[in-house]
Amino acid sequence: MRRVSTNVLCAVGAAIAVGMATALSPFAASSPDGLERVAEDTGFAGDGRLHELQASSPVPDYAFPGIADERLATGLAGFVGTLGVLLCGIALAALIRRIGRRPVGAST
Amino acid sequence: MHIPDGFLDNDVALATGVIAAAAVGYGVRRAGRTLDERTVPLLGVTAAFVFAAQMLNFPVAGGTSGHFLGAALAAVLLGPWTATVVLSVVVTAQAFMFADGGITALGANILNMGVIGALAVGGLMLAARRILPRRRSVLLGVTAVGAWSAVMLGALATALQLAASGTVPLGTVVPAMLGVHALIGIGEAAITVTAVAAVLAARPDLIAGAPPAAPAVRHTAIVQEA
Numbered sequence: 001m002r003r004v005s006t007n008v009l010c011a012v013g014a015a016i017a018v019g020m021a022t023a024l025s026p027f028a029a030s031s032p033d034g035l036e037r038v039a040e041d042t043g044f045a046g047d048g049r050l051h052e053l054q055a056s057s058p059v060p061d062y063a064f065p066g067i068a069d070e071r072l073a074t075g076l077a078g079f080v081g082t083l084g085v086l087l088c089g090i091a092l093a094a095l096i097r098r099i100g101r102r103p104v105g106a107s108t
Numbered sequence: 109m110h111i112p113d114g115f116l117d118n119d120v121a122l123a124t125g126v127i128a129a130a131a132v133g134y135g136v137r138r139a140g141r142t143l144d145e146r147t148v149p150l151l152g153v154t155a156a157f158v159f160a161a162q163m164l165n166f167p168v169a170g171g172t173s174g175h176f177l178g179a180a181l182a183a184v185l186l187g188p189w190t191a192t193v194v195l196s197v198v199v200t201a202q203a204f205m206f207a208d209g210g211i212t213a214l215g216a217n218i219l220n221m222g223v224i225g226a227l228a229v230g231g232l233m234l235a236a237r238r239i240l241p242r243r244r245s246v247l248l249g250v251t252a253v254g255a256w257s258a259v260m261l262g263a264l265a266t267a268l269q270l271a272a273s274g275t276v277p278l279g280t281v282v283p284a285m286l287g288v289h290a291l292i293g294i295g296e297a298a299i300t301v302t303a304v305a306a307v308l309a310a311r312p313d314l315i316a317g318a319p320p321a322a323p324a325v326r327h328t329a330i331v332q333e334a
Contacts, residue, residue, distance in 0.1 A: 006146040013153040021160035029165040029173035034288040048112035051211035085159040089152030100140015
């Protein structure tokens with residue numbers, strides 16, 4: 001395969017991520033995951049609770065609020081969430097790099 | 109494998125929080141020295157991919173599902189320390205935006221789903237580079253083993269934290285967590301190998317431990333012999 005530029009690779013990767021989260025997440029398995037299964041089977045699932053900070057989560061449980069259609073709500077949550085994580089990740093990486101390049105502190 | 113609030117006692121939440129903060133803090137320092145123009149967007153794209161793939165629960169045995177964790181993938185693509193930063197972005201966003209995983213359990217979740225797997229895979233890759241030949245098949249094999257192991261170690265750590273919190277007996281939770289995650293780990297390995305193979309095909313130079321640019325070397329050798 002011909003080598004692609006980093007920009008193309010990132011664009012394709014981001015498109016795959018956003019596409020998966022938007023189009024496939026509504027069809028993901030909804031059964032309990034490994035830890036939830038173990039919690040139910042061994043009797044401590046009831047101990048779990050939301051932190052008070054999570055009472056006002058913008059998108060609780062991956063369902064975009066105000067949308068009646070469950071699949072649409074999940075797909076939209078995936079779209080917004082993946083874009084949000086993408087932008088946060090790039091912004092944080094840029095910040096870390098800027099701070100890391102300053103000649104302050106130890107260099108090994 | 110997201111621990112909600114209420115599963116861990118304060119001591120365990122605090123201890124795992126301190127360990128996760130120390131590891132990710134060191135990861136940030138390391139990332140600051142190693143990130144360059146091309147890896148800054150790659151970090152964001154890797155985080156986005158991990159977040160997206162984590163949403164895609166796949167069925168495993170008997171009314172149970174599993175989902176991708178991504179620490180192994182991030183560690184192979186970006187190195188183990190930068191991977192801890194990637195997974196902390198993902199897990200923190202999940203807790204605050206989506207109420208998935210607790211707030212006081214955030215450190216434990218970053219540790220279990222990010223730090224432990226990333227460092228284990230990093231160590232495995234380093235060992236493999238020293239003792240195994242640099243071939244595509246070897247890299248993908250080590251990636252598969254690393255991805256499965258990362259899930260198992262994360263599941264073990266989660267079980268130990270639950271037992272240490274007095275939530276569930278050790279002898280009950282360890283086999284239960286390892287049993288179900290042995291299956292989920294196979295899914296993790298399949299997704300990780302697929303993604304690494306795709307990047308390897310497009311840009312082998314981005315992956316530490318990838319085989320050297322064999323065609324070019326071979327070509328040179330042939331020219332010299334002729």
